[in-house]
Amino acid sequence: MSAISDLTTGDALPEVTYEITRADLVAYAAASGDQNPIHQDEEIALAVGLPGVIAHGMYTLALVGRAVGAWAPGAEVVELGAKFVAPVVVPATGAARVTVSGTVGARTDDLLALALVVTSDGTKVLGAPKATIRG
């Protein structure tokens, strides 16, 4: 896509949608080390009061990282974070969908802030998601 220098404050960052399956969560648990059973085992998730198997919050934040990489290929990320305000429930069959969109925010010296919106099924799942890139 665009080079970082082409990103201008106020530009809309095109929406991207990603899918998450139960198999993805198993692979992510192995790759990240986070084997919390609430991300793999429906019975345990329900037993601790969750609505079902939920994606790791960090899975969703990783998708934000992918979106930033799509919008600004090769950009150095200097800050990335969010609050996990609603769970992304991943069904036993099929997939949950997470949509990431954003706007190019203020430039400070060589840093560019990206204001993001991250939803699943129309519900915001990340609060105050923010990425800052150098470029």
Place this chain on the structure above:
Amino acid sequence: MPIDASLVGRGYPPTQPYPVTTDAVVAFATSVGGSYDVAAGLPPTFPIVVTFAALQDFLDVEQVELSRIVHGDQRFRYERPVVIGDVLTAALTVTGVRSIGGNDIVSTSSEIVDASGSVVCTATATIVHRGATA
């Protein structure tokens, strides 16, 4: 031992040194549906691997069951990109404990350093320890 305000300010020993390998990065990138592109660098959330190890060590010390934990927030501030070949450790400090509606909200800060001891990334996180629901 209960999670309470007495933990605030407590630091925990650094995690075991973690060598960042191509295989581990490829597995991580692939698991979130992406791919590892050498030119583009590592997925920015990759440092969660050592951050989570520090959290797991903390939970083990405090005898908290992982299944009762949900992630409240996570933020990374990077001093430099992580690269293949880095050997990273993370050291967690508890920065706050609040109790709301039977849940303990624990704020943490983990400093991730390379083999030379230079800070690569600071990871701040809030974890929610859910009280018994039954």
